Amino acid sequence: MGSIPFIRKATWYGGRGLFATEPIPAGTLLHTCPAPYASVIYRIFRKEVCGHCFAYAFDARRSAWNIKLAVGGGVWFCSEQCRDEWVRDGVGNVGEVVGAMNAAVDKLAKSMDKRAAGQTSPEVVAAVTTQDALDSAWAAAERASVSDQPIQPLNELELDTVRFLLSALVRRHLDDTMRTAAPLNGWADLLELQDNELAYVRGRPHVLASHLRIFAFVRRIAAAVPALAPYLATAATVRAVLARDQGNVFGMYELSTQGDSEMLGWSMYVSASYFNHDCAPNVRKERLGRAMMFYTTRDVSPDEELCISYIDVADAVADRRKELSLNWYFDCVCKRCERELGNI
Numbered sequence: 235m236g237s238i239p240f241i242r243k244a245t246w247y248g249g250r251g252l253f254a255t256e257p258i259p260a261g262t263l264l265h266t267c268p269a270p271y272a273s274v275i276y277r278i279f280r281k282e283v284c285g286h287c288f289a290y291a292f293d294a295r296r297s298a299w300n301i302k303l304a305v306g307g308g309v310w311f312c313s314e315q316c317r318d319e320w321v322r323d324g325v326g327n328v329g330e331v332v333g334a335m336n337a338a339v340d341k342l343a344k345s346m347d348k349r350a351a352g353q354t355s356p357e358v359v360a361a362v363t364t365q366d367a368l369d370s371a372w373a374a375a376e377r378a379s380v381s382d383q384p385i386q387p388l389n390e391l392e393l394d395t396v397r398f399l400l401s402a403l404v405r406r407h408l409d410d411t412m413r414t415a416a417p418l419n420g421w422a423d424l425l426e427l428q429d430n431e432l433a434y435v436r437g438r439p440h441v442l443a444s445h446l447r448i449f450a451f452v453r454r455i456a457a458a459v460p461a462l463a464p465y466l467a468t469a470a471t472v473r474a475v476l477a478r479d480q481g482n483v484f485g486m487y488e489l490s491t492q493g494d495s496e497m498l499g500w501s502m503y504v505s506a507s508y509f510n511h512d513c514a515p516n517v518r519k520e521r522l523g524r525a526m527m528f529y530t531t532r533d534v535s536p537d538e539e540l541c542i543s544y545i546d547v548a549d550a551v552a553d554r555r556k557e558l559s560l561n562w563y564f565d566c567v568c569k570r571c572e573r574e575l576g577n578i
């Protein structure tokens with residue numbers, strides 16, 4: 235990772251982590267991810283959160299932003315400057331794709347709601363616990379022709395997941411056609427992230443059915459947005475993103491409110507996904523507009539692992555472990571948990 239004072243390497247408990255290579259004083263800026271690879275602003279906040287800098291209108295005592303995309307729609311900006319920067323950044327080069335995509339998602343969501351109203355039998359997907367069964371379910375979904383797929387409306391979270399997924403496909407399309415891939419934040423880097431698909435499906439049996447519904451939905455979008463069609467011809471790209479969405483993304487929160495701040499959406503910062511969790515973290519994250527920055531919170535010794543917290547570390551040990559197990563699918567191995575569990 236350049237001249238920075240840490241490296242990525244295997245941890246003793248499995249997977250990879252980031253480790254200091256020299257003494258690092260408290261307050262050091264370790265890493266900056268200038269922009270997410272993929273992100274979504276919850277649909278209900280679309281007019282209230284700037285599509286470029288993620289500024290929240292309520293923080294500026296406004297009820298909504300009113301600067302829109304020149305071509306297409308579905309993205310609002312807090313200023314013309316943000317809209318211009320978004321265009322300059324490259325995303326604007328596919329402004330028409332983004333606009334067409336947003337319009338297609340909204341239109342399809344509405345039509346599916348209506349068409350599904352007449353259906354009586356919901357899709358049934360058996361609980362899947364092995365990789366083979368998971369692969370077979372996806373292969374069957376791929377074989378089904380788009381028009382044969384059952385019509386099932388998506389709920390709000392699934393529609394937001396569709397938008398997150400499509401933002402990844404737009405980024406991939408841009409990187410492929412314009413060679414815009416940012417260092418450590420490209421498609422190849424995304425594929426290196428931990429794949430949580432099987433753990434997620436095992437932990438929540440309804441998730442596979444949900445992912446297959448999302449796949450059926452985005453395949454229908456391909457016809458309206460030809461630029462994305464190559465990535466929807468098979469399930470591979472969709473699966474790759476969904477498998478890494480869970481467990482590798484950051485909640486996007488409003489910045490000004492103290493205490494319980496509103497979650498406005500979520501984003502994937504690929505290079506930042508190697509920070510493991512510790513209930514007594516030595517690194518804190520801070521969002522500055524689109525960028526995510528990581529600072530040490532105390533002096534760190536060489537070879538010490540650099541960790542953030544994924545949850546509220548003020549909670550009691552049992553609650554923290556429950557939350558990490560339920561929502562992050564791992565049993566925390568940090569020293570604080572060990573100490574508080576009375577194991578040492």
Ligand SMILES: C[S@@+](CC[C@H](N)C(=O)[O-])C[C@H]1O[C@@H](n2cnc3c(N)ncnc32)[C@H](O)[C@@H]1O
Pocket residue numbers: 247248249250251427428481482507508509510511512562563564565566567568
């Ligand atoms: C965002 S990823 C971090 C990078 C990951 N270790 C890798 O190799 O890609 C989160 C995953 O790291 C592992 N992890 C993170 N913090 C952990 C901890 N305190 N105890 C055990 N496993 C942890 C878990 O497997 C978790 O699902």
